[in-house]
Amino acid sequence: MKKPTLSLITLLILAAGLFLPLHREPVHADGGVLRVRIGVVQDGVVRITPDDLRNAGIDPKTIDPRTFAMSSQGQPVAIRVAGEGDGRFDDGDFIEFFGQKFHGSLQDEKYTDENVYWLTIGDAPGPRIPDVNATPSFDLTPPADFAAVVHAEENNYWYTQHRKDPPTKESWYWDQLRPYASQPGVTHTFAAAVPYPITDQSFALTVEENARMNVSHRTTIAFNDALLVDATWSAKRRAVFTATVPAGVAVSGINTVTIGALLQPGVTSDWVYVNYWELAYRREFSAWQGRIDFRAEEAGPHEYAIDGWAAPQVVILDISDPFAPRRLIEPATMAGDTWTLRFRVDDAAGDHFWLQEESAIAGPASIALRPPLDQLRQPDTGADVIIVTGQDLFPAAERLADWHRSRGYSSRVVFFQDLVDEFNDGIYHPRAVTNFLTWTQTQWPDPKPRYVVLFGDGNWNFKGYNPAKYPIEPIIVPPYLAWEDPWQGEVPDDNRYADLDDDGNPELALGRIPVNNMEEANAVVDKLTAYDENERSQFWQRIAVFIADDDPPVGDFAGDSDLIINNYLPPDVIPQRIYRNITHSDIASVRQAIADAINSGTFMVQYAGHGSPDTWMKGVGWSVQDVENLSNAGMYPLFSTFNCLDGYFAYPGRPSIAETTLRKADAGSIAAFSPTGLGATSEQTPFRETLMEVIFQDDVRTLGDALLLTKQRYFQHRGRHYLIETMTLFGDPTLTLPSGFYLNNAYTPLQLNPNPAPLNAPALPKLPERNPPRQEPLTPPL
Numbered sequence: 001m002k003k004p005t006l007s008l009i010t011l012l013i014l015a016a017g018l019f020l021p022l023h024r025e026p027v028h029a030d031g032g033v034l035r036v037r038i039g040v041v042q043d044g045v046v047r048i049t050p051d052d053l054r055n056a057g058i059d060p061k062t063i064d065p066r067t068f069a070m071s072s073q074g075q076p077v078a079i080r081v082a083g084e085g086d087g088r089f090d091d092g093d094f095i096e097f098f099g100q101k102f103h104g105s106l107q108d109e110k111y112t113d114e115n116v117y118w119l120t121i122g123d124a125p126g127p128r129i130p131d132v133n134a135t136p137s138f139d140l141t142p143p144a145d146f147a148a149v150v151h152a153e154e155n156n157y158w159y160t161q162h163r164k165d166p167p168t169k170e171s172w173y174w175d176q177l178r179p180y181a182s183q184p185g186v187t188h189t190f191a192a193a194v195p196y197p198i199t200d201q202s203f204a205l206t207v208e209e210n211a212r213m214n215v216s217h218r219t220t221i222a223f224n225d226a227l228l229v230d231a232t233w234s235a236k237r238r239a240v241f242t243a244t245v246p247a248g249v250a251v252s253g254i255n256t257v258t259i260g261a262l263l264q265p266g267v268t269s270d271w272v273y274v275n276y277w278e279l280a281y282r283r284e285f286s287a288w289q290g291r292i293d294f295r296a297e298e299a300g301p302h303e304y305a306i307d308g309w310a311a312p313q314v315v316i317l318d319i320s321d322p323f324a325p326r327r328l329i330e331p332a333t334m335a336g337d338t339w340t341l342r343f344r345v346d347d348a349a350g351d352h353f354w355l356q357e358e359s360a361i362a363g364p365a366s367i368a369l370r371p372p373l374d375q376l377r378q379p380d381t382g383a384d385v386i387i388v389t390g391q392d393l394f395p396a397a398e399r400l401a402d403w404h405r406s407r408g409y410s411s412r413v414v415f416f417q418d419l420v421d422e423f424n425d426g427i428y429h430p431r432a433v434t435n436f437l438t439w440t441q442t443q444w445p446d447p448k449p450r451y452v453v454l455f456g457d458g459n460w461n462f463k464g465y466n467p468a469k470y471p472i473e474p475i476i477v478p479p480y481l482a483w484e485d486p487w488q489g490e491v492p493d494d495n496r497y498a499d500l501d502d503d504g505n506p507e508l509a510l511g512r513i514p515v516n517n518m519e520e521a522n523a524v525v526d527k528l529t530a531y532d533e534n535e536r537s538q539f540w541q542r543i544a545v546f547i548a549d550d551d552p553p554v555g556d557f558a559g560d561s562d563l564i565i566n567n568y569l570p571p572d573v574i575p576q577r578i579y580r581n582i583t584h585s586d587i588a589s590v591r592q593a594i595a596d597a598i599n600s601g602t603f604m605v606q607y608a609g610h611g612s613p614d615t616w617m618k619g620v621g622w623s624v625q626d627v628e629n630l631s632n633a634g635m636y637p638l639f640s641t642f643n644c645l646d647g648y649f650a651y652p653g654r655p656s657i658a659e660t661t662l663r664k665a666d667a668g669s670i671a672a673f674s675p676t677g678l679g680a681t682s683e684q685t686p687f688r689e690t691l692m693e694v695i696f697q698d699d700v701r702t703l704g705d706a707l708l709l710t711k712q713r714y715f716q717h718r719g720r721h722y723l724i725e726t727m728t729l730f731g732d733p734t735l736t737l738p739s740g741f742y743l744n745n746a747y748t749p750l751q752l753n754p755n756p757a758p759l760n761a762p763a764l765p766k767l768p769e770r771n772p773p774r775q776e777p778l779t780p781p782l
Contacts, residue, residue, distance in 0.1 A: 641673070
C-alpha cells in the first residue's frame with residue numbers, strides 16, 4: 001500500500017488545513033498554553049519557522065521558545081530549537097525534529113499517511129536533541145556498502161480479497177493483468193529507482209500478485225529484461241514469488257520488472273493483480289536525492305564516508321530511537337566532483353543513521369493552532385444522542401439535534417476531526433469515535449450516550465488513488481473498514497463504531513445518514529421532521545410491500561417472505577406481494593409494481609433475493625436509477641433488505657440503493673436496514689425473523705434499539721457473526737415507527753388477502769428504460 005508520492009486527496013486535505021479553523025488575528029501566548037497540530041507525511045528532518053507559526057495564527061513575538069515541547073502518539077519527541085537561548089523566537093530561529101509519516105498496520109495505513117506531532121507553547125519544556133561530536137580520526141576503513149531494500153508499489157486498482165490463503169489485508173494494487181482467448185498473453189512493466197547497487201553480488205527479488213479468478217495461472221517475471229520466473233499456480237488467492245537477480249543486472253537509477261500473465265491450456269480468461277516488487281540488495285554509500293539512511297551491520301566503532309552531496313551542509317542524525325535522535329556534529333567534509341562527508345560513531349549493530357542535505361529539509365505538511373477541546377472530555381452535561389459530522393454539515397446536524405430535543409432526547413453535535421485529535425492523537429481513523437464513546441460511558445455525567453448518528457457519507461478511497469476510476473468524493477465520516485465478510489472480505493463495518501469492547505456484540509444504537517452536502521442533509525432532516533411516529537392511522541401506513549427474487553437453488557425468497565407475513569406481521573398491516581415469476585411474470589412488471597407500490601404509499605418495503613450495491617435481482621430489477629423516479633412525498637417507508645451489498649455505501653461513484661433512497665428529497669425512504677456485505681439466505685432469514693420479532697412482537701419500534709437488540713440476540717445464539725457487523729441502519733437511530741391503528745380499542749377489521757390485487761391508486765407514469773447493468777460488480781452477487 002505504500003506510495004512514494006502524495007496523493008491528490010491528501011494534498012486537498014492538507015491545503016484545507018485539515019478542516020481546522022485558523023484564527024484571523026494572531027494569538028498571543030501571554031500566560032496561556034498554546035497547542036499546535038503539525039502534520040507530517042514523509043520521513044525526514046522537519047523544520048518549523050516563525051513564519052509557519054504566523055501562518056498558524058500565532059504571534060512569534062509573544063512566545064518563549066524555551067517552553068516548547070513536542071509529542072506524537074503520546075510519546076515525547078526531542079527537538080532542536082535554534083536560537084532559543086535569548087527567550088525569543090526571532091526570524092532566523094527554527095524548530096527542527098525528525099518526523100515520520102504514519103507507520104502502522106496495513107489496515108490502519110489505508111486511512112492516512114499523516115502522522116501528527118503536537119507542539120505545546122507556554123508550559124514545561126520538552127526534551128531537546130543532544131549534539132554528539134562525530135569528528136573522524138581516519139584510522140578506520142569505512143565500509144563500502146550496506147544492506148538496502150527498494151519497495152516499489154503504486155495503488156491504482158481496488159480489490160478486496162475473497163479468500164485469505166495466504167492471508168492478506170491488501171486491497172489496493174498497482175495494476176491488473178487480464179489475458180483472454182484472443183490475447184492469451186499480457187505483460188506489463190513496472191519501473192522504480194534503485195540507488196547505487198554494487199555490481200559483484202546477486203540480489204533477491206520479491207513480487208506479490210493476487211488472482212481474482214479460480215483457475216490455473218501462469219506468471220513470468222523479468223528484471224531488466226532478464227527472465228527470472230516462469231511459474232504456474234492455481235486458485236483464487238495471493239501468490240508471492242521470489243527470484244535471484246544475477247550480479248551486474250541491476251543498475252543505478254531506473255530498473256524495470258516485467259510481469260506476464262499467460263493463459264493455461266483450457267483456460268479462456270484470467271484476472272491477476274500485481275501488488276508490488278521489492279529488491280533486497282547491497283548499496284554503495286552515496287547520497288540519493290540529497291539523503292541517505294542506513295543501519296550499522298555490526299558493533300562499532302565505525303567511520304562512515306558518504307559521497308554524492310551537492311553541498312557540505314548536511315544534517316546527520318542517529319535515529320535509532322526516532323523519538324529521541326542524536327545530532328552528530330563536526331564531520332569531515334571533502335570537496336570533489338561531489339562533496340563527501342566522513343564521521344565517526346561508536347555504534348551498536350542495528351543503529352539507524354539518517355543524513356539529509358539542509359536544502360532538502362522541508363516544512364510541515366500542515367500546521368494549525370488547535371483550540372482546547374475540554375468539553376469533549378468533561379462536559380457540563382451528558383447527552384442521549386451523539387451526532388458525529390463535519391463542520392460543513394453543522395447547520396443541518398444542529399437541525400437534527402433540535403429534532404431530537406423536541407422529542408425529549410438530549411443531543412450533541414461533535415466533529416469527527418475533533419474526535420481524531422482528542423481521542424486518537426490526531427491520527428485519522430474511525431477508532432477515534434469508538435475511543436470517544438468509550439470515554440463517555442465512564443467519564444461523562446448522565447445521561448450517557450445511547451444513540452449515535454454518523455451524519456455524513458464516506459468511502460474507502462482515503463488517499464485519492466486513481467481518481468479517473470474512483471471519483472474523489474467527500475469523506476465526512478469514514479467507513480470503518482474490516483475483514484468480516486467471509487466472501488467479500490473487507491467491507492464497511494459501522495457496527496465497530498458502536499462495539500466499544502470489540503467483542504462483536506455492540507453496546508450502542510447507531511445509524512448512518514450518508515449525506516455529502518447541505519442540500520442532501522437538509523432533505524433527510526426534512527423527511528425526519530415530517531414523519532408521523534404516532535399511529536398508523538392513514539391507509540398507506542398499513543401497507544407492507546414484500547418483494548422476492550426467484551432463484552430456488554440459492555433460496556426460497558418468496559417462501560421466506562411469506563414466513564414473515566404469516567408469523568410476524570401485525571393484524572392491522574396488509575401485505576402486498578411482488579414476487580418475481582410468481583405474482584409478476586416478467587422483470588418489467590416487477591419494476592413497475594415496485595414503483596407503483598412505493599409511490600402509492602407504504603409503511604414498509606422488504607426485499608429478499610440477489611443484490612449488488614445499485615441493483616436488485618442480478619442487475620435487472622430495481623435500481624438506483626429507478627429511485628430517482630420516485631414521487632412518494634410525505635409517505636416514506638422503512639426499507640429492510642435481505643440480499644447482498646444493498647447498503648454498500650463506500651464505493652466512490654457508485655451509490656447504493658439504501659443510501660440513494662434515504663437521500664432522495666421529498667421521496668424515497670425514511671430509513672433502511674441493509675447489508676454492507678454479502679449474505680447467505682440461510683443466515684439472513686433467522687436474522688430477519690429476529691428483527692421482525694423485536695419490532696412487532698416485542699414492540700421495540702425505535703429503529704436503533706430494534707437493530708441493537710436484534711444483533712445482541714443473534715450474538716447470543718451464534719457468537720461473533722458477519723451479519724452483526726454488516727447489517728446497517730441507514731437513518732436516525734431514534735426514529736420510532738408508528739404504533740398499530742386502534743379503533744374502539746381493537747384493530748380495525750381488514751380482510752387479509754394472501755395475494756391481493758394491486759392497490760387502487762391514481763395512474764402512474766411508466767418507468768423509463770434504463771442503462772444496462774454494470775458488468776463488473778464487487779463480486780458475483782448473491
